[in-house]
Amino acid sequence: MxxxxxxxxxxxxxxxxxxxxxxxxxxxxxxxxxxxxxxLACDPSFIPVTSKPDQENTIILGVDVGGTHVKCGLRSINNSKILWSELADISNDSLKDNSFQGTLMQRMTKELARRLVLKLEERNIPKVNVAGIGVVWSNQLVSSIIDPLSSEGTRGVTGVVSGKGEGTAYRKCEWWNEDLEDGHDIGTMFLEAFREAGLKPKSFVIGNDTIFTCKAINGADAGMVAxxxxxxxxxxxxxxxxxxxxxxxxxxxxxxxxxxxxxxxxxxxxxxxxxxxxxxxxxxxxxxxxxxxxxxxxxxxxxxxxxxxxxxxxxxxxxxxxxxxxxxxxxxxxxxxxxxxxxxxxxxxxxxxxxxxxxxxxxxxxxxxxxxxxxxxxxxxxxxxxxxxxxxxxxxxxxxxxxxxxxxxxxxxxxxxxxxxxLKPQGEIAVPMVGVVRAVNDFLL
The missing domain is CATH 3.40.367.20 (Hexokinase; domain 1)
Structure with a gap:
């Protein structure tokens, strides 16, 4: 030796x-x-292990918020055939330039929603056809079930900021993190921004990429990111x-x-x-x-x-x-x-x-x-x-x-x-984006 x-x-x-x-x-x-x-932590995502069968004739929007870009994909199902397409790839910094009011996070979500609606219009996809929206959020959240009675009928999961105050999370350089505080409801900010832009999702889910990696395979017992x-x-x-x-x-x-x-x-x-x-x-x-x-x-x-x-x-x-x-x-x-x-x-x-x-x-x-x-x-x-x-x-x-x-x-x-x-990305469609769309489908009636 x-x-x-x-x-x-x-x-x-x-x-x-x-x-x-x-x-x-x-x-x-x-x-x-x-x-x-x-x-270890054992933070419930409220996402079920077992996935429901995909609903026919539905369009679901998947949003993956990354460290430098926000990527968005559309999944549609027609005659049992699943079709994926990239809707947008937007640099984080470009979302700064807007005239919206509110916290930095609210301004980002509103500008993102505005741009995604423009992309839908370019493809002649009516906003009413988007049945659900899922957001992959690669930072710490405490999840909770959305009350449809107080959320215009939307079902699903929201999440609030956690770990920022003690310095264990939100240490990345995304500009919208600056004035976020523990307890801020990220999911509600996204949902309100999408509604203001004219989208009315029946189902909305936000959560961690690890959860959605598990959901990317039907029948998986666990999900893992490395x-x-x-x-x-x-x-x-x-x-x-x-x-x-x-x-x-x-x-x-x-x-x-x-x-x-x-x-x-x-x-x-x-x-x-x-x-x-x-x-x-x-x-x-x-x-x-x-x-x-x-x-x-x-x-x-x-x-x-x-x-x-x-x-x-x-x-x-x-x-x-x-x-x-x-x-x-x-x-x-x-x-x-x-x-x-x-x-x-x-x-x-x-x-x-x-x-x-x-x-x-x-x-x-x-x-x-x-x-x-x-x-x-x-x-x-x-x-x-x-x-x-x-x-x-x-x-x-x-x-x-x-x-x-x-x-x-x-x-x-x-x-x-x-x-x-x-698992490997499907072109520009990242692995957790596949999973978050499947989770959104779980909450569709």
């Missing part, structure tokens, strides 16, 4: 991983109970409502299990940092610093360069694409914008070995999250289907294979099986 191979071989021990499996099971069993540890961040659904034992576990941020890995690596500002590693697109490259870089300090001569110049970087810049020096480029042998892409200390072919080979190990370990931690997602159902059935939306799995070589292999190993000891289905 090579010198660096010996170092990597001791990165995450099998014994410690088994301890994490036990801890993950306890956290899932304790989900929603803040008085015990380990625990891209920029990571999260999974959880279903309390005996219940039939999808809940949000916030497992990526809640579940903690002791730093001593991972060569004393830590998430920024913590003395532990958050699960999503060990498996997802923002945190994993940061841990990858920190581990390179550790390895470079162990007299690996080819990495010493890189280690020296990284030590000189300000701490505020070091964590984000690598991005997920860098690991993918190394594993795909695309060294030109990897070197783009890098310091000259990375030019050594020997160093590139060593970095590729480290990237390969991080893909394997990242996939193993993704399996741990998948295990959390179905843990409370293990007494109810023997085989499971997990819906996965994951750029990590699509682009990091070896990641998905490690995830499926590790989950199979975990469940084999319990006599259970699970298949992970990696």
């Amino acid at each position: 090579s010198e660096i191979g010996a170092i990597l071989n001791s990165f995450l021990s099998y014994t410690n991983f088994l301890k994490l499996v036990d801890s993950a099971g306890l956290a899932a069993a304790n989900a929603g109970n803040k008085n015990v540890r380990p625990t 891209s920029t961040g990571a999260n999974c659904t959880i279903i309390p034992s005996g219940k039939q409502i999808l809940c949000n576990s916030e497992s990526g941020g809640f579940f903690e890995i002791p730093s001593e299990y991972l060569a004393n690596l830590c998430s920024p500002g913590h003395n532990i590693v958050k699960l999503e940092d060990a498996m997802a697109g923002v945190g994993l490259p940061g841990l990858f870089l920190e581990y390179i610093r550790i390895v470079a300090s162990k007299n690996i001569s080819s990495l010493k110049p890189i280690g020296a360069f990284l030590e000189e970087l300000p701490a505020s810049k070091r964590w984000n020096y690598f991005v997920g694409q860098d690991m993918s480029a190394l594993l795909d042998g695309n060294i030109g892409l990897f070197l783009r914008g890098k310091d000259k200390s990375f030019d050594s072919i020997e160093a590139q080979n060593e970095l590729t070995l480290i990237a390969s190990e991080f893909a394997r370990v990242g996939g193993a931690f993704a399996a741990l999250m998948a295990y959390i997602s179905i843990f409370n159902q293990l007494t109810e059935k023997d085989e499971f289907l997990i819906a996965l939306d994951s750029s990590q799995s699509r682009f990091v070589r070896g990641y998905f294979e490690s995830m499926q292999r590790t989950l199979t190993h975990i469940l084999a000891a319990k006599g259970k099986k699970a298949r992970i289905e990696l």
Whole structure:
């Protein structure tokens, strides 16, 4: 075994991983109970696990609010044939320029509704034909059922801002987040804006992308996201409502299990940092610093360069694409914008070995999250289907294979099986958009 191979071989021990499996099971069993540890969130989405049959001759609008763009798609059903089309792809910044009054969020929703109605008119689609609207919201919400008696007959789910005051959520740079406060009803703001623009949906749903990833596959037992961040659904034992576990941020890995690596500002590693697109490259870089300090001569110049970087810049020096480029042998892409200390072919080979190990370990931690997602159902059935939306799995070589292999190993000891289905966007129609439309259909009479 090579010198660096010996170092990597001791990165995450099998014994410690088994301890994490036990801890993950306890956290899932304790989900929603803040008085015990380990625990997870168990925030009800009020979205049923089982989907209703699609209603014929209906048009549903799906809106996916992302970090830089808002994407909108239309799903129609005619003679049992499902048709999807992109309605709009709007940059977040362009929604600033409007004359509407109210909070920043209200101004954004009103301008968005105005533009979407214009797009419908361009296609000669009457507003009255839109039976329902679903919004994918990639931030923390506390969901509740819409009262149709006080909402002009609209049925579905709304959600209010949560976690902003304590700084655990709404840390992204979307301009409309600035004056949002805990308790603000995001769903009602969207619904009122759509109504003012002339849309009268019979059904409206807003919720987290993880919930709607599960809904994207009929019959899925759980949904999971592992891209920029990571999260999974959880279903309390005996219940039939999808809940949000916030497992990526809640579940903690002791730093001593991972060569004393830590998430920024913590003395532990958050699960999503060990498996997802923002945190994993940061841990990858920190581990390179550790390895470079162990007299690996080819990495010493890189280690020296990284030590000189300000701490505020070091964590984000690598991005997920860098690991993918190394594993795909695309060294030109990897070197783009890098310091000259990375030019050594020997160093590139060593970095590729480290990237390969991080893909394997990242996939193993993704399996741990998948295990959390179905843990409370293990007494109810023997085989499971997990819906996965994951750029990590699509682009990091070896990641998905490690995830499926590790989950199979975990469940084999319990006599259970699970298949992970990696979903892909349908052109511009993102995975959770498919799911949110299915959830909207669940509330149509």
